[in-house]
Amino acid sequence: MPSEPQSRYDQKLVHVLKTSAAVFADKGYHSTSMRDISRATKMSLSGLYYYFKSKEELLFLIQDYCFSTVIEDCRRLLEGVDDPVRRLKLLIENHLNYFVNNMNEMKVLSHEANSISRDRFRKINTKKRQYVDLVMNLLGEIARENRADGVDIRVATFSLFGMMNWIYNWYDPRKDVDVAGLSKNITRLFLSGFLGERGLKAGRLETGRESHLDRDVSIWQQ
Protein backbone atom coordinates (compact mmCIF):
# COMPACT_ATOMS: atom_id res chain seq x y z
CA MET A 1 0.00 0.00 0.00
CA PRO A 2 2.86 2.44 0.57
CA SER A 3 5.38 3.78 -1.90
CA GLU A 4 3.86 2.45 -5.13
CA PRO A 5 4.57 3.44 -8.76
CA GLN A 6 3.61 7.12 -8.39
CA SER A 7 2.00 7.99 -11.70
CA ARG A 8 0.94 11.54 -12.52
CA TYR A 9 -2.46 10.65 -11.18
CA ASP A 10 -1.11 9.20 -7.94
CA GLN A 11 1.10 12.17 -7.26
CA LYS A 12 -1.76 14.59 -7.62
CA LEU A 13 -4.06 12.42 -5.57
CA VAL A 14 -1.54 12.35 -2.75
CA HIS A 15 -1.19 16.11 -3.00
CA VAL A 16 -4.95 16.51 -2.73
CA LEU A 17 -5.10 14.13 0.22
CA LYS A 18 -2.33 15.89 2.07
CA THR A 19 -3.77 19.34 1.44
CA SER A 20 -7.26 18.26 2.40
CA ALA A 21 -5.96 16.65 5.56
CA ALA A 22 -4.41 19.95 6.57
CA VAL A 23 -7.70 21.77 6.08
CA PHE A 24 -9.69 19.08 7.87
CA ALA A 25 -7.23 19.14 10.74
CA ASP A 26 -7.60 22.88 10.99
CA LYS A 27 -11.33 23.45 10.62
CA GLY A 28 -12.76 20.01 11.20
CA TYR A 29 -14.27 17.76 8.58
CA HIS A 30 -17.88 18.86 8.75
CA SER A 31 -17.24 22.55 8.72
CA THR A 32 -14.88 22.29 5.80
CA SER A 33 -16.71 22.78 2.53
CA MET A 34 -15.70 21.31 -0.78
CA ARG A 35 -15.16 24.90 -1.82
CA ASP A 36 -12.61 25.30 0.96
CA ILE A 37 -10.76 22.30 -0.41
CA SER A 38 -11.09 23.59 -3.92
CA ARG A 39 -9.45 26.81 -2.77
CA ALA A 40 -6.68 25.06 -0.84
CA THR A 41 -5.79 22.67 -3.62
CA LYS A 42 -6.18 25.30 -6.34
CA MET A 43 -8.42 22.99 -8.27
CA SER A 44 -11.91 23.61 -9.49
CA LEU A 45 -14.77 22.33 -7.41
CA SER A 46 -15.87 19.78 -9.97
CA GLY A 47 -12.31 18.86 -10.79
CA LEU A 48 -11.90 17.35 -7.36
CA TYR A 49 -14.50 14.74 -8.08
CA TYR A 50 -12.23 13.17 -10.62
CA TYR A 51 -10.17 11.83 -7.72
CA PHE A 52 -12.90 10.66 -5.41
CA LYS A 53 -16.59 10.39 -5.73
CA SER A 54 -17.74 12.07 -2.55
CA LYS A 55 -16.46 14.25 0.24
CA GLU A 56 -16.82 11.33 2.59
CA GLU A 57 -14.71 9.10 0.38
CA LEU A 58 -12.03 11.75 0.52
CA LEU A 59 -12.07 11.54 4.29
CA PHE A 60 -11.93 7.77 4.07
CA LEU A 61 -8.97 7.82 1.72
CA ILE A 62 -7.04 10.04 4.10
CA GLN A 63 -7.78 7.85 7.08
CA ASP A 64 -7.23 4.54 5.34
CA TYR A 65 -4.05 5.57 3.60
CA CYS A 66 -2.63 7.02 6.79
CA PHE A 67 -3.56 4.22 9.12
CA SER A 68 -2.47 1.51 6.71
CA THR A 69 0.96 3.02 6.71
CA VAL A 70 1.20 3.11 10.48
CA ILE A 71 0.33 -0.56 10.63
CA GLU A 72 2.58 -1.53 7.76
CA ASP A 73 5.54 0.33 9.23
CA CYS A 74 4.86 -1.19 12.59
CA ARG A 75 4.69 -4.68 11.17
CA ARG A 76 8.01 -4.24 9.40
CA LEU A 77 9.61 -2.77 12.47
CA LEU A 78 8.57 -5.57 14.81
CA GLU A 79 9.62 -8.28 12.40
CA GLY A 80 12.11 -10.57 14.06
CA VAL A 81 11.84 -8.92 17.46
CA ASP A 82 10.67 -11.36 20.09
CA ASP A 83 10.92 -9.74 23.48
CA PRO A 84 7.44 -8.30 24.13
CA VAL A 85 8.77 -5.33 26.06
CA ARG A 86 11.10 -4.40 23.23
CA ARG A 87 8.26 -4.91 20.76
CA LEU A 88 6.05 -2.57 22.73
CA LYS A 89 8.75 0.03 22.91
CA LEU A 90 9.25 -0.07 19.17
CA LEU A 91 5.53 0.15 18.58
CA ILE A 92 5.21 3.24 20.76
CA GLU A 93 8.20 4.79 19.07
CA ASN A 94 6.77 4.14 15.62
CA HIS A 95 3.32 5.37 16.55
CA LEU A 96 4.53 8.63 18.04
CA ASN A 97 7.05 9.23 15.30
CA TYR A 98 4.45 8.82 12.60
CA PHE A 99 1.98 10.89 14.58
CA VAL A 100 4.31 13.83 14.93
CA ASN A 101 5.48 13.70 11.31
CA ASN A 102 1.95 13.44 9.99
CA MET A 103 0.06 15.39 12.58
CA ASN A 104 -2.67 16.54 10.22
CA GLU A 105 -3.56 13.11 8.95
CA MET A 106 -3.34 11.56 12.39
CA LYS A 107 -5.50 14.26 13.87
CA VAL A 108 -8.09 13.59 11.21
CA LEU A 109 -7.79 9.88 11.88
CA SER A 110 -8.21 10.29 15.62
CA HIS A 111 -10.75 13.07 15.61
CA GLU A 112 -13.00 12.22 12.68
CA ALA A 113 -13.26 8.49 13.24
CA ASN A 114 -17.02 8.72 13.47
CA SER A 115 -17.52 11.06 10.54
CA ILE A 116 -17.61 8.32 7.93
CA SER A 117 -20.40 5.98 6.85
CA ARG A 118 -20.99 2.68 8.58
CA ASP A 119 -19.51 0.61 5.78
CA ARG A 120 -16.28 2.48 5.55
CA PHE A 121 -16.17 2.79 9.31
CA ARG A 122 -16.22 -0.99 9.54
CA LYS A 123 -13.47 -1.26 7.00
CA ILE A 124 -11.16 0.98 8.98
CA ASN A 125 -12.26 -0.43 12.28
CA THR A 126 -11.15 -3.88 11.23
CA LYS A 127 -7.60 -2.66 10.85
CA LYS A 128 -7.90 -0.58 13.97
CA ARG A 129 -9.02 -3.56 15.97
CA GLN A 130 -6.07 -5.58 14.75
CA TYR A 131 -3.76 -2.85 15.90
CA VAL A 132 -5.45 -2.55 19.26
CA ASP A 133 -5.41 -6.31 19.71
CA LEU A 134 -1.72 -6.36 18.94
CA VAL A 135 -1.09 -3.94 21.79
CA MET A 136 -3.52 -5.66 24.11
CA ASN A 137 -1.90 -9.06 23.54
CA LEU A 138 1.52 -7.55 24.00
CA LEU A 139 0.46 -6.11 27.33
CA GLY A 140 -1.04 -9.46 28.25
CA GLU A 141 2.26 -11.21 27.57
CA ILE A 142 4.23 -8.63 29.45
CA ALA A 143 1.89 -8.78 32.41
CA ARG A 144 2.12 -12.58 32.52
CA GLU A 145 5.88 -12.55 32.22
CA ASN A 146 6.26 -10.07 35.01
CA ARG A 147 3.32 -11.08 37.16
CA ALA A 148 2.10 -7.53 36.86
CA ASP A 149 -1.47 -8.32 37.76
CA GLY A 150 -3.92 -6.00 39.40
CA VAL A 151 -4.11 -3.83 36.32
CA ASP A 152 -7.01 -4.25 33.92
CA ILE A 153 -5.47 -4.96 30.53
CA ARG A 154 -8.19 -3.14 28.64
CA VAL A 155 -7.81 -0.06 30.78
CA ALA A 156 -4.05 -0.20 30.34
CA THR A 157 -4.33 -0.60 26.57
CA PHE A 158 -6.61 2.33 26.04
CA SER A 159 -4.74 4.43 28.55
CA LEU A 160 -1.69 3.96 26.40
CA PHE A 161 -3.62 4.91 23.28
CA GLY A 162 -5.03 7.87 25.15
CA MET A 163 -1.56 9.07 26.03
CA MET A 164 -0.39 8.70 22.45
CA ASN A 165 -3.41 9.91 20.52
CA TRP A 166 -4.14 12.87 22.73
CA ILE A 167 -1.00 14.63 21.62
CA TYR A 168 -2.73 16.35 18.73
CA ASN A 169 -4.45 18.42 21.38
CA TRP A 170 -1.32 19.87 22.90
CA TYR A 171 1.92 18.84 21.25
CA ASP A 172 3.80 21.68 19.59
CA PRO A 173 7.03 20.59 17.88
CA ARG A 174 8.42 24.09 18.21
CA LYS A 175 8.23 24.39 21.97
CA ASP A 176 7.96 20.84 23.21
CA VAL A 177 10.54 18.13 23.51
CA ASP A 178 11.33 16.40 20.19
CA VAL A 179 9.89 13.11 19.02
CA ALA A 180 12.67 11.03 20.51
CA GLY A 181 12.17 12.71 23.87
CA LEU A 182 8.43 12.45 23.64
CA SER A 183 8.73 8.79 22.85
CA LYS A 184 11.16 8.15 25.68
CA ASN A 185 8.98 9.99 28.18
CA ILE A 186 5.75 8.27 27.28
CA THR A 187 7.40 4.86 27.09
CA ARG A 188 8.92 5.28 30.50
CA LEU A 189 5.76 6.75 31.96
CA PHE A 190 3.58 3.95 30.74
CA LEU A 191 5.89 1.01 31.03
CA SER A 192 7.17 1.63 34.51
CA GLY A 193 3.60 2.39 35.51
CA PHE A 194 2.38 -0.82 34.01
CA LEU A 195 5.16 -2.96 35.41
CA GLY A 196 5.43 -1.30 38.75
CA GLU A 197 8.87 -1.25 40.32
CA ARG A 198 9.92 -4.22 38.22
CA GLY A 199 9.99 -2.12 35.11
CA LEU A 200 13.03 -0.21 36.13
CA LYS A 201 15.25 -3.18 36.78
CA ALA A 202 18.04 -4.28 34.50
CA GLY A 203 18.03 -1.12 32.48
CA ARG A 204 15.24 -2.48 30.39
CA LEU A 205 13.83 0.95 30.04
CA GLU A 206 16.78 2.60 28.42
CA THR A 207 15.65 3.21 24.88
CA GLY A 208 18.62 1.40 23.43
CA ARG A 209 21.00 3.24 21.16
CA GLU A 210 20.17 3.96 17.55
CA SER A 211 16.53 4.66 17.05
CA HIS A 212 14.73 4.17 13.78
CA LEU A 213 13.61 7.76 13.77
CA ASP A 214 15.92 8.81 10.99
CA ARG A 215 14.12 6.46 8.69
CA ASP A 216 11.34 8.36 6.98
CA VAL A 217 8.22 6.36 7.37
CA SER A 218 5.95 8.89 5.76
CA ILE A 219 4.16 8.10 2.57
CA TRP A 220 2.94 11.64 2.21
CA GLN A 221 6.26 13.33 2.13
CA GLN A 222 7.84 12.72 -1.20
Place this chain on the structure above:
Amino acid sequence: MPSEPQSRYDQKLVHVLKTSAAVFADKGYHSTSMRDISRATKMSLSGLYYYFKSKEELLFLIQDYCFSTVIEDCRRLLEGVDDPVRRLKLLIENHLNYFVNNMNEMKVLSHEANSISRDRFRKINTKKRQYVDLVMNLLGEIARENRADGVDIRVATFSLFGMMNWIYNWYDPRKDVDVAGLSKNITRLFLSGFLGERGLKAGRLETGRESHLDRDVSIWQQ
Protein backbone atom coordinates in the same frame (compact mmCIF):
# COMPACT_ATOMS: atom_id res chain seq x y z
CA MET B 1 -22.76 28.04 39.47
CA PRO B 2 -24.21 24.62 40.35
CA SER B 3 -27.48 23.75 42.06
CA GLU B 4 -29.12 27.18 42.01
CA PRO B 5 -32.78 28.15 42.51
CA GLN B 6 -34.13 26.00 39.65
CA SER B 7 -37.01 28.04 38.28
CA ARG B 8 -39.31 26.66 35.60
CA TYR B 9 -37.04 28.29 33.09
CA ASP B 10 -33.88 26.80 34.55
CA GLN B 11 -35.28 23.33 34.70
CA LYS B 12 -36.26 23.39 31.07
CA LEU B 13 -32.97 24.90 30.03
CA VAL B 14 -31.11 22.12 31.78
CA HIS B 15 -33.34 19.59 30.09
CA VAL B 16 -32.58 21.11 26.71
CA LEU B 17 -28.86 21.18 27.46
CA LYS B 18 -28.80 17.57 28.57
CA THR B 19 -30.82 16.36 25.60
CA SER B 20 -28.78 18.36 23.13
CA ALA B 21 -25.57 17.05 24.66
CA ALA B 22 -26.76 13.52 24.03
CA VAL B 23 -27.46 14.28 20.38
CA PHE B 24 -24.18 16.12 19.93
CA ALA B 25 -22.32 13.25 21.54
CA ASP B 26 -24.00 10.83 19.21
CA LYS B 27 -23.85 12.58 15.85
CA GLY B 28 -21.30 15.29 16.42
CA TYR B 29 -21.99 18.98 16.71
CA HIS B 30 -21.69 20.02 13.09
CA SER B 31 -23.78 17.26 11.66
CA THR B 32 -26.52 17.80 14.15
CA SER B 33 -29.13 20.20 12.82
CA MET B 34 -31.31 22.43 14.90
CA ARG B 35 -34.17 20.33 13.56
CA ASP B 36 -32.58 17.25 15.11
CA ILE B 37 -32.52 19.03 18.44
CA SER B 38 -36.05 20.25 17.95
CA ARG B 39 -37.11 16.63 17.44
CA ALA B 40 -35.13 15.32 20.42
CA THR B 41 -36.38 17.96 22.83
CA LYS B 42 -39.92 17.88 21.45
CA MET B 43 -39.83 21.62 21.09
CA SER B 44 -40.50 23.67 18.03
CA LEU B 45 -37.53 24.86 16.03
CA SER B 46 -38.11 28.50 16.84
CA GLY B 47 -39.04 27.72 20.42
CA LEU B 48 -35.48 26.66 21.10
CA TYR B 49 -34.21 30.14 20.42
CA TYR B 50 -35.95 31.36 23.51
CA TYR B 51 -33.24 29.63 25.56
CA PHE B 52 -30.17 30.57 23.57
CA LYS B 53 -29.56 32.82 20.68
CA SER B 54 -27.55 30.58 18.39
CA LYS B 55 -26.62 26.96 17.90
CA GLU B 56 -23.11 27.80 18.86
CA GLU B 57 -24.18 29.40 22.12
CA LEU B 58 -26.00 26.17 22.90
CA LEU B 59 -22.74 24.31 22.48
CA PHE B 60 -20.99 26.83 24.65
CA LEU B 61 -23.57 26.57 27.42
CA ILE B 62 -23.14 22.81 27.50
CA GLN B 63 -19.38 23.03 27.66
CA ASP B 64 -19.20 25.88 30.13
CA TYR B 65 -21.81 24.50 32.47
CA CYS B 66 -20.22 21.08 32.42
CA PHE B 67 -16.65 22.16 32.85
CA SER B 68 -17.45 24.71 35.54
CA THR B 69 -18.95 21.92 37.58
CA VAL B 70 -15.91 19.70 37.22
CA ILE B 71 -13.70 22.51 38.46
CA GLU B 72 -16.04 23.53 41.24
CA ASP B 73 -16.39 19.99 42.50
CA CYS B 74 -12.67 19.53 42.30
CA ARG B 75 -12.01 22.69 44.24
CA ARG B 76 -14.37 21.63 47.00
CA LEU B 77 -12.91 18.16 47.12
CA LEU B 78 -9.31 19.30 47.46
CA GLU B 79 -10.12 21.84 50.14
CA GLY B 80 -8.04 21.17 53.23
CA VAL B 81 -6.04 18.39 51.65
CA ASP B 82 -2.37 19.20 51.65
CA ASP B 83 -0.43 16.16 50.51
CA PRO B 84 0.07 16.66 46.75
CA VAL B 85 -0.14 12.96 46.00
CA ARG B 86 -3.43 12.68 47.79
CA ARG B 87 -4.64 15.83 46.05
CA LEU B 88 -3.78 14.36 42.68
CA LYS B 89 -5.52 11.12 43.48
CA LEU B 90 -8.67 12.95 44.47
CA LEU B 91 -8.54 15.04 41.35
CA ILE B 92 -8.26 11.99 39.11
CA GLU B 93 -11.05 10.32 40.99
CA ASN B 94 -13.30 13.35 40.61
CA HIS B 95 -12.46 13.82 36.95
CA LEU B 96 -13.17 10.22 36.00
CA ASN B 97 -16.25 10.00 38.14
CA TYR B 98 -17.75 13.07 36.56
CA PHE B 99 -16.69 11.91 33.14
CA VAL B 100 -18.40 8.56 33.45
CA ASN B 101 -21.55 9.99 34.98
CA ASN B 102 -21.82 12.72 32.36
CA MET B 103 -20.30 10.99 29.39
CA ASN B 104 -22.31 12.91 26.81
CA GLU B 105 -21.41 16.34 28.10
CA MET B 106 -17.78 15.40 28.63
CA LYS B 107 -17.52 13.91 25.18
CA VAL B 108 -18.87 17.14 23.75
CA LEU B 109 -16.45 19.09 25.91
CA SER B 110 -13.48 17.00 24.82
CA HIS B 111 -14.43 16.48 21.22
CA GLU B 112 -15.95 19.79 20.21
CA ALA B 113 -13.51 22.09 21.94
CA ASN B 114 -12.67 23.76 18.63
CA SER B 115 -16.22 24.05 17.35
CA ILE B 116 -16.93 27.31 19.11
CA SER B 117 -16.07 30.88 18.19
CA ARG B 118 -12.81 32.45 19.23
CA ASP B 119 -14.35 34.59 21.96
CA ARG B 120 -16.15 31.80 23.67
CA PHE B 121 -13.21 29.50 23.10
CA ARG B 122 -11.05 31.92 25.06
CA LYS B 123 -13.57 32.07 27.84
CA ILE B 124 -13.56 28.32 28.29
CA ASN B 125 -9.87 28.02 27.71
CA THR B 126 -9.18 30.32 30.61
CA LYS B 127 -10.84 27.89 32.96
CA LYS B 128 -9.27 24.97 31.18
CA ARG B 129 -5.83 26.45 31.58
CA GLN B 130 -6.40 26.94 35.29
CA TYR B 131 -7.33 23.31 35.59
CA VAL B 132 -4.34 22.16 33.57
CA ASP B 133 -2.04 24.39 35.59
CA LEU B 134 -3.40 22.93 38.78
CA VAL B 135 -2.40 19.46 37.61
CA MET B 136 0.91 20.61 36.21
CA ASN B 137 1.86 22.33 39.47
CA LEU B 138 0.76 19.31 41.43
CA LEU B 139 3.01 17.11 39.34
CA GLY B 140 5.81 19.60 39.77
CA GLU B 141 5.48 19.43 43.53
CA ILE B 142 5.32 15.67 43.53
CA ALA B 143 8.33 15.40 41.29
CA ARG B 144 10.33 17.72 43.50
CA GLU B 145 9.31 15.93 46.67
CA ASN B 146 10.26 12.57 45.25
CA ARG B 147 13.17 13.58 43.09
CA ALA B 148 11.32 12.02 40.17
CA ASP B 149 13.18 13.92 37.54
CA GLY B 150 13.84 12.80 34.02
CA VAL B 151 10.22 13.08 33.08
CA ASP B 152 9.04 16.17 31.23
CA ILE B 153 6.28 17.69 33.35
CA ARG B 154 4.33 18.91 30.36
CA VAL B 155 4.42 15.51 28.73
CA ALA B 156 3.38 13.89 31.99
CA THR B 157 0.51 16.32 32.48
CA PHE B 158 -1.00 15.85 29.07
CA SER B 159 -0.39 12.13 29.16
CA LEU B 160 -2.55 12.03 32.24
CA PHE B 161 -5.24 14.08 30.54
CA GLY B 162 -4.92 11.82 27.52
CA MET B 163 -5.53 8.76 29.64
CA MET B 164 -8.52 10.34 31.30
CA ASN B 165 -10.16 12.14 28.39
CA TRP B 166 -9.72 9.35 25.89
CA ILE B 167 -12.20 7.16 27.71
CA TYR B 168 -15.12 8.47 25.72
CA ASN B 169 -13.65 6.55 22.82
CA TRP B 170 -13.76 3.17 24.44
CA TYR B 171 -15.27 3.04 27.91
CA ASP B 172 -18.48 1.10 28.16
CA PRO B 173 -19.99 1.07 31.66
CA ARG B 174 -21.83 -2.16 30.89
CA LYS B 175 -18.82 -4.30 30.08
CA ASP B 176 -15.88 -2.46 31.60
CA VAL B 177 -14.77 -2.14 35.17
CA ASP B 178 -16.79 0.36 37.22
CA VAL B 179 -15.75 3.93 37.94
CA ALA B 180 -14.00 3.07 41.15
CA GLY B 181 -11.97 0.41 39.39
CA LEU B 182 -11.27 2.65 36.44
CA SER B 183 -10.10 5.34 38.79
CA LYS B 184 -7.90 2.97 40.75
CA ASN B 185 -6.33 1.54 37.61
CA ILE B 186 -5.55 4.84 35.99
CA THR B 187 -4.27 6.36 39.21
CA ARG B 188 -1.97 3.44 39.79
CA LEU B 189 -0.87 3.32 36.18
CA PHE B 190 0.00 6.96 36.06
CA LEU B 191 1.31 7.57 39.51
CA SER B 192 3.62 4.61 39.77
CA GLY B 193 4.77 5.41 36.27
CA PHE B 194 5.44 8.98 37.20
CA LEU B 195 7.14 8.23 40.47
CA GLY B 196 8.99 5.16 39.38
CA GLU B 197 9.51 2.50 42.01
CA ARG B 198 9.11 5.07 44.76
CA GLY B 199 5.40 5.32 44.10
CA LEU B 200 4.62 1.90 45.43
CA LYS B 201 6.20 2.34 48.81
CA ALA B 202 4.35 2.83 52.03
CA GLY B 203 0.99 1.91 50.59
CA ARG B 204 0.61 5.39 49.27
CA LEU B 205 -1.18 4.07 46.25
CA GLU B 206 -4.07 2.38 48.02
CA THR B 207 -7.06 4.53 47.26
CA GLY B 208 -7.86 5.07 50.88
CA ARG B 209 -11.14 3.82 52.28
CA GLU B 210 -14.44 5.46 51.53
CA SER B 211 -14.43 7.23 48.21
CA HIS B 212 -16.51 10.25 47.41
CA LEU B 213 -18.19 8.44 44.57
CA ASP B 214 -21.53 8.09 46.27
CA ARG B 215 -21.78 11.84 46.37
CA ASP B 216 -23.67 12.99 43.30
CA VAL B 217 -21.56 15.65 41.70
CA SER B 218 -23.74 16.06 38.65
CA ILE B 219 -25.61 19.22 37.99
CA TRP B 220 -27.45 17.74 35.09
CA GLN B 221 -29.07 14.92 36.93
CA GLN B 222 -31.86 16.33 39.05
Place this chain on the structure above:
DNA sequence: CCTATCATCGAACACTTGTTCGAAGTGTCT
Protein backbone atom coordinates in the same frame (compact mmCIF):
# COMPACT_ATOMS: atom_id res chain seq x y z
C1' DC C 1 -61.94 38.72 34.80
C1' DC C 2 -58.34 41.47 32.87
C1' DT C 3 -53.75 42.24 31.71
C1' DA C 4 -48.84 41.91 31.38
C1' DT C 5 -45.17 38.90 31.15
C1' DC C 6 -43.46 34.50 29.93
C1' DA C 7 -43.24 30.75 26.68
C1' DT C 8 -44.16 28.59 22.32
C1' DC C 9 -45.11 28.19 17.67
C1' DG C 10 -45.62 28.02 12.06
C1' DA C 11 -43.99 29.89 8.15
C1' DA C 12 -40.79 31.89 5.70
C1' DC C 13 -36.06 33.77 4.25
C1' DA C 14 -31.43 34.03 2.73
C1' DC C 15 -27.72 31.27 2.22
C1' DT C 16 -24.53 27.31 1.88
C1' DT C 17 -24.04 22.74 1.03
C1' DG C 18 -22.45 18.38 -1.92
C1' DT C 19 -22.88 16.81 -6.31
C1' DT C 20 -23.78 16.42 -11.47
C1' DC C 21 -23.14 17.09 -16.42
C1' DG C 22 -21.61 18.21 -20.73
C1' DA C 23 -18.07 20.60 -22.75
C1' DA C 24 -13.40 21.99 -23.26
C1' DG C 25 -8.50 21.56 -22.54
C1' DT C 26 -4.12 18.58 -22.32
C1' DG C 27 -0.92 15.26 -23.53
C1' DT C 28 0.63 10.91 -25.99
C1' DC C 29 1.06 7.49 -29.42
C1' DT C 30 0.79 6.29 -34.24
Place this chain on the structure above:
DNA sequence: AGACACTTCGAACAAGTGTTCGATGATAGG
Protein backbone atom coordinates in the same frame (compact mmCIF):
# COMPACT_ATOMS: atom_id res chain seq x y z
C1' DA D 1 -1.88 15.69 -37.89
C1' DG D 2 -5.41 13.09 -36.16
C1' DA D 3 -7.41 10.13 -32.69
C1' DC D 4 -8.01 8.79 -28.28
C1' DA D 5 -7.91 8.64 -23.42
C1' DC D 6 -6.86 11.40 -19.47
C1' DT D 7 -7.79 15.54 -16.87
C1' DT D 8 -10.07 19.96 -15.75
C1' DC D 9 -13.64 23.17 -15.64
C1' DG D 10 -18.10 26.57 -15.30
C1' DA D 11 -22.66 26.59 -14.38
C1' DA D 12 -26.38 24.93 -12.42
C1' DC D 13 -29.50 22.14 -9.19
C1' DA D 14 -31.94 20.32 -5.33
C1' DA D 15 -31.77 19.82 -0.65
C1' DG D 16 -30.75 21.28 3.85
C1' DT D 17 -28.95 24.90 6.88
C1' DG D 18 -29.40 28.48 10.98
C1' DT D 19 -32.12 32.13 12.12
C1' DT D 20 -36.04 35.66 12.32
C1' DC D 21 -40.62 37.52 13.05
C1' DG D 22 -45.20 38.29 14.20
C1' DA D 23 -48.73 36.05 16.28
C1' DT D 24 -50.80 32.84 19.57
C1' DG D 25 -51.15 30.20 23.94
C1' DA D 26 -50.16 29.82 28.85
C1' DT D 27 -49.62 31.69 33.59
C1' DA D 28 -49.96 34.31 37.41
C1' DG D 29 -50.99 38.89 40.07
C1' DG D 30 -54.35 42.60 40.72
